[in-house]
Amino acid sequence: MSAPRRTLHLNAFLMNAGHHDAAWRHPAASPERVTDLRYFQELARTAERGLLDSIFFADGLALWGKARHNALGGFEPLTLLSAIAAVTEHIGLIATVSTTFNEPFHTARKFASLDHISNGRAGWNIVTSGTLDEARNFNREEHLEHSLRYDRAREFLDVATKLWDSWEDDAIVLDKEGGVYADTDKLHPAAHRGEYFGVAGPLNVPRSPQGHPLLVQAGSSEDGKEFAARYAEAVFTAQQTLADGQTFYKDLKSRLARYGRTEDDLLVLPGIAPVIGSTEAEAKALERELTELQVPEYGLAQLSGMLGVDLTGADLDGPLPALPEERDINGNKSRFTLVAELARRDGLTLRELIARLGAGRGHRVYAGTPEQIADQLEEWFTQGAADGFNIMAPVLPTGLTDFVDHVVPVLQRRGLFRTEYTGSTLRENYGLPRPANRYTRPTG
Amino acid sequence: MSAPRRTLHLNAFLMNAGHHDAAWRHPAASPERVTDLRYFQELARTAERGLLDSIFFADGLALWGKARHNALGGFEPLTLLSAIAAVTEHIGLIATVSTTFNEPFHTARKFASLDHISNGRAGWNIVTSGTLDEARNFNREEHLEHSLRYDRAREFLDVATKLWDSWEDDAIVLDKEGGVYADTDKLHPAAHRGEYFGVAGPLNVPRSPQGHPLLVQAGSSEDGKEFAARYAEAVFTAQQTLADGQTFYKDLKSRLARYGRTEDDLLVLPGIAPVIGSTEAEAKALERELTELQVPEYGLAQLSGMLGVDLTGADLDGPLPALPEERDINGNKSRFTLVAELARRDGLTLRELIARLGAGRGHRVYAGTPEQIADQLEEWFTQGAADGFNIMAPVLPTGLTDFVDHVVPVLQRRGLFRTEYTGSTLRENYGLPRPANRYTRPTG
Numbered sequence: 043m044s045a046p047r048r049t050l051h052l053n054a055f056l057m058n059a060g061h062h063d064a065a066w067r068h069p070a071a072s073p074e075r076v077t078d079l080r081y082f083q084e085l086a087r088t089a090e091r092g093l094l095d096s097i098f099f100a101d102g103l104a105l106w107g108k109a110r111h112n113a114l115g116g117f118e119p120l121t122l123l124s125a126i127a128a129v130t131e132h133i134g135l136i137a138t139v140s141t142t143f144n145e146p147f148h149t150a151r152k153f154a155s156l157d158h159i160s161n162g163r164a165g166w167n168i169v170t171s172g173t174l175d176e177a178r179n180f181n182r183e184e185h186l187e188h189s190l191r192y193d194r195a196r197e198f199l200d201v202a203t204k205l206w207d208s209w210e211d212d213a214i215v216l217d218k219e220g221g222v223y224a225d226t227d228k229l230h231p232a233a234h235r236g237e238y239f240g241v242a243g244p245l246n247v248p249r250s251p252q253g254h255p256l257l258v259q260a261g262s263s264e265d266g267k268e269f270a271a272r273y274a275e276a277v278f279t280a281q282q283t284l285a286d287g288q289t290f291y292k293d294l295k296s297r298l299a300r301y302g303r304t305e306d307d308l309l310v311l312p313g314i315a316p317v318i319g320s321t322e323a324e325a326k327a328l329e330r331e332l333t334e335l336q337v338p339e340y341g342l343a344q345l346s347g348m349l350g351v352d353l354t355g356a357d358l359d360g361p362l363p364a365l366p367e368e369r370d371i372n373g374n375k376s377r378f379t380l381v382a383e384l385a386r387r388d389g390l391t392l393r394e395l396i397a398r399l400g401a402g403r404g405h406r407v408y409a410g411t412p413e414q415i416a417d418q419l420e421e422w423f424t425q426g427a428a429d430g431f432n433i434m435a436p437v438l439p440t441g442l443t444d445f446v447d448h449v450v451p452v453l454q455r456r457g458l459f460r461t462e463y464t465g466s467t468l469r470e471n472y473g474l475p476r477p478a479n480r481y482t483r484p485t486g
Numbered sequence: 487m488s489a490p491r492r493t494l495h496l497n498a499f500l501m502n503a504g505h506h507d508a509a510w511r512h513p514a515a516s517p518e519r520v521t522d523l524r525y526f527q528e529l530a531r532t533a534e535r536g537l538l539d540s541i542f543f544a545d546g547l548a549l550w551g552k553a554r555h556n557a558l559g560g561f562e563p564l565t566l567l568s569a570i571a572a573v574t575e576h577i578g579l580i581a582t583v584s585t586t587f588n589e590p591f592h593t594a595r596k597f598a599s600l601d602h603i604s605n606g607r608a609g610w611n612i613v614t615s616g617t618l619d620e621a622r623n624f625n626r627e628e629h630l631e632h633s634l635r636y637d638r639a640r641e642f643l644d645v646a647t648k649l650w651d652s653w654e655d656d657a658i659v660l661d662k663e664g665g666v667y668a669d670t671d672k673l674h675p676a677a678h679r680g681e682y683f684g685v686a687g688p689l690n691v692p693r694s695p696q697g698h699p700l701l702v703q704a705g706s707s708e709d710g711k712e713f714a715a716r717y718a719e720a721v722f723t724a725q726q727t728l729a730d731g732q733t734f735y736k737d738l739k740s741r742l743a744r745y746g747r748t749e750d751d752l753l754v755l756p757g758i759a760p761v762i763g764s765t766e767a768e769a770k771a772l773e774r775e776l777t778e779l780q781v782p783e784y785g786l787a788q789l790s791g792m793l794g795v796d797l798t799g800a801d802l803d804g805p806l807p808a809l810p811e812e813r814d815i816n817g818n819k820s821r822f823t824l825v826a827e828l829a830r831r832d833g834l835t836l837r838e839l840i841a842r843l844g845a846g847r848g849h850r851v852y853a854g855t856p857e858q859i860a861d862q863l864e865e866w867f868t869q870g871a872a873d874g875f876n877i878m879a880p881v882l883p884t885g886l887t888d889f890v891d892h893v894v895p896v897l898q899r900r901g902l903f904r905t906e907y908t909g910s911t912l913r914e915n916y917g918l919p920r921p922a923n924r925y926t927r928p929t930g
């Protein structure tokens with residue numbers, strides 16, 4: 043008997059009209075449907091038809107960028123995913139929630155609720171909030187310093203996991219005759235008193251099907267990687283080249299041992315924006331079409347946001363101006379470094395940089411046929427750069443439908459991807475264990 | 487042409503196994519389903535089959551009472567209602583959210599999202615949190631003083647309504663050709679700087695179908711009534727007698743003018759726990775059956791919580807011990823007074839008081855045939871005590887099914903209740919206007 047073959051995991055990262063910043067202007071896009079629940083339900087069902095592990099929504103606590111030139115604003119992820127849970131059966135549901143401007147009691151509770159609602163399909167992409175626009179919606183004139191955000195995030199996770207364990211799995215005894223609903227010896231206070239939070243507990247939600255929602259993380263700074271090594275079970279990351287991907291993968295996996303974890307306890311899922319054509323020429327033409335639809339003013343504002351440097355009025359046909367060092371950046375440190383290196387490495391003008399970033403905001407973009415895209419995924423997967431991928435369709439719904447109908451079958455033929463759902467929870471489909479409850483004594 | 491006849495509005499207040507504190511022990515109840523989404527979806531569809539205006543979930547930010555003797559804990563209301571929205575079409579969806587331990591940006595956003603998800607069926611029951619158990623889940627060792635809670639609630643509403651108006655209804659222009667998604671002249675910051683909150687805005691959700699969710703309030707203290715007169719469009723209230731109901735109704739309606747509102751701008755919905763039988767004897771028998779299933783220890787703990795006075799060890803067959811004055815109560819002032827008066831008026835022992843409170847926690851309980859229950863509703867409705875009712879089935883699902891199948895038809899035959907949904911939003915079904923956006927200039 044041989045060990046089961048290692049297969050890859052695919053997450054559909056959904057975003058309004060699509061990931062390309064000009065997607066909403068493309069004829070195939072549906073920007074008029076970004077507040078239409080059925081639109082997202084259809085996308086989720088397409089992903090489920092393709093047997094993908096999960097769908098995922100990013101989030102921010104302020105109106106991102108400039109809604110003047112992009113289809114921004116729409117649903118809040120937890121309410122949206124609950125409504126999607128009601129019309130799907132298998133696919134995982136991953137919501138982004140920030141630890142910076144939330145309270146652990148609320149957040150732990152909502153994820154436990156979503157996990158019950160979906161019969162064990164909830165995932166939490168844990169982020170910290172690093173923009174001034176977000177801070178200003180929560181009574182602050184400046185945002186929390188980078189390392190303090192991670193201090194708070196660690197304590198937040200400490201509290202949340204205590205709350206998820208506050209009901210043992212068999213706490214509800216339901217003895218109608220004796221009048222005993224729950225065995226209160228199996229309910230545990232969190233009794234947390236820390237630097238950021240004081241939380242008594244227990245949670246007012248019984249332990250959920252997965253015990254804890256799947257924990258996902260997406261920051262690739264030094265603090266981010268250390269946080270991921272300690273808590274995360276899946277990591278979304280932006281890596282431009284195979285070599286960068288391999289370095290990141292090895293680095294992150296090597297950190298797990300110090301937290302008593304093994305390399306199998308965490309999946310690395312780099313982002314890829316696949317621009318799919320039935321020929322390579324067709325794919326390249328779609329890529330050019332999207333570039334031509336870009337509004338440079340919007341791209342420049344986005345780039346300014348990514349770098350934390352105001353580029354308004356800069357010469358689009360000149361190089362990227364001199365930038366500060368990463369250590370002086372208090373926003374998204376890893377994205378800053380990636381963008382600066384990309385411009386330097388390929389000697390891009392600002393206009394070219396904006397075009398390169400338009401489809402994936404720093405994530406890798408690859409235009410080609412389904413076979414070529416499958417080749418790329420297989421190479422990263424077999425060469426130590428990925429356990430799976432975060433699929434970012436440039437234009438929705440077509441980019442997702444094309445991936446499901448044309449790329450997934452190639453991966454299946456190669457034995458790289460499932461041909462049916464075998465697990466019933468998100469953890470089971472990702473091949474990750476259900477966490478034991480810290481309070482439950484071993485029996486037997 | 488005559489004016490349309492005034493008809494009543496009905497809200498189904500849903501609670502785990504039912505409102506009676508012994509409901510979970512009754513053979514007709516389904517306490518094993520309180521974390522089963524389909525259970526609540528079925529209840530919502532039953533209410534929708536009965537053409538009710540809305541369903542409603544109460545909420546607290548701590549594990550209520552003692553889970554040892556009641557089916558407590560379960561879904562968080564906003565995630566639950568989003569998942570119910572996906573399988574219903576007409577019925578309003580009202581969630582309780584506290585202004586004491588939340589942030590207005592999050593709360594305004596989630597209700598705007600639910601309103602989009604449900605195509606205009608979201609309602610917010612605005613509460614303040616007054617228990618020590620809740621405070622201790624949010625980093626405090628004591629809860630906020632009663633009048634300060636209402637100060638905070640007023641400012642919270644001020645911010646939330648600004649955020650709901652921060653996108654004008656026609657802000658999205660979707661000009662693909664010109665590259666303009668939104669007319670940013672029609673996006674408005676909240677620019678709020680107050681005592682409790684600083685919120686820049688705009689919201690990251692476009693204006694929702696109802697403009698603002700329906701605003702509901704349920705506190706009947708002096709502060710609560712004044713808050714309701716200013717903001718609420720529907721009020722849930724506990725009133726034991728017709729005379730008390732009439733006094734409350736008149737009092738509340740008389741306060742509206744000072745906020746530039748008319749009596750039609752706010753609906754008063756007293757709670758009623760109808761114990762339904764095909765004969766009066768059958769109804770009384772069900773009432774007795776539930777009383778006999780009560781766990782006195784649980785009732786005493788609940789009563790202690792309502793009064794803010796520890797009654798542990800008190801003689802069940804003696805009278806209610808001496809109580810402090812309402813002005814010294816910092817929890818739910820109106821419930822305190824109601825319970826104290828009920829015990830005094832009817833000369834009840836503690837055991838009798840616990841039995842009377844078991845079915846409705848201070849709300850009116852009425853056991854009878856469908857005709858008798860309809861008589862009661864009609865009397866309160868026509869005698870100036872109610873614009874409709876908050877229906878609290880003692881046992882679920884049977885208590886709701888019986889109401890829909892047997893009481894609703896009687897009300898319809900009497901011309902007191904709709905025979906089809908005529909509006910498409912919750913506001914339309916309640917006969918309430920869609921709020922104008924404060925920033926939109928009149929045209930024409």
